[in-house]
Amino acid sequence: MVEEHAAALKAMALCRALSGVELDAIAAIVETQVVAAGKELFREGDPGNGLFLVVAGEIEITKRGPRGDRSLARMGAGGVLGEMSLVTADVRSATGRAIVESRVLRLPVQGFRLLLQGGSTAALKIAAAIAEVLARRLGTMNNMVLELADKVDPAGSALPALTDTELAGMYRTMQVWSF
Numbered sequence: 001m002v003e004e005h006a007a008a009l010k011a012m013a014l015c016r017a018l019s020g021v022e023l024d025a026i027a028a029i030v031e032t033q034v035v036a037a038g039k040e041l042f043r044e045g046d047p048g049n050g051l052f053l054v055v056a057g058e059i060e061i062t063k064r065g066p067r068g069d070r071s072l073a074r075m076g077a078g079g080v081l082g083e084m085s086l087v088t089a090d091v092r093s094a095t096g097r098a099i100v101e102s103r104v105l106r107l108p109v110q111g112f113r114l115l116l117q118g119g120s121t122a123a124l125k126i127a128a129a130i131a132e133v134l135a136r137r138l139g140t141m142n143n144m145v146l147e148l149a150d151k152v153d154p155a156g157s158a159l160p161a162l163t164d165t166e167l168a169g170m171y172r173t174m175q176v177w178s179f
């Protein structure tokens with residue numbers, strides 16, 4: 001099973017900096033999960049139990065809002081989900097549901113933290129890659145805030161334009177946004 005996990009990890013951008021030995025160290029602690037179409041991989045509000053790497057299939061990320069669930073993203077093969085659970089003890093900030101039958105590798109929090117505590121180079125490289133993923137997501141969110149700020153209300157809209165204070169609040173909120 002370790003060889004199968006290592007082969008799947010090798011194909012992931014998150015693991016591109018890992019040597020063969022380092023891949024094996026991570027492969028030894030990841031777990032394969034198969035998620036049936038329509039089933040949840042994780043639920044908003046649940047404790048984070050690890051990072052997920054999408055090996056095959058597609059996972060939709062949704063967030064509860066005042067008007068119901070809103071789709072935030074769809075992640076296919078190579079997608080990284082739940083990375084914040086390796087960094088913080090916060091609950092899941094969104095729900096991940098399989099669009100089609102999907103196969104993921106879960107990197108459990110406890111195993112990852114044990115590797116970090118032991119000074120594992122593999123775990124340190126994964127942590128650096130997670131920082132890169134989060135930085136990219138923050139950049140995307142910054143651009144989205146700017147796009148929202150530039151939108152003009154449609155004619156006859158009952159909704160007022162966002163104020164600078166509201167936009168600043170959105171920006172602060174989005175800085176901690178993750179799956």
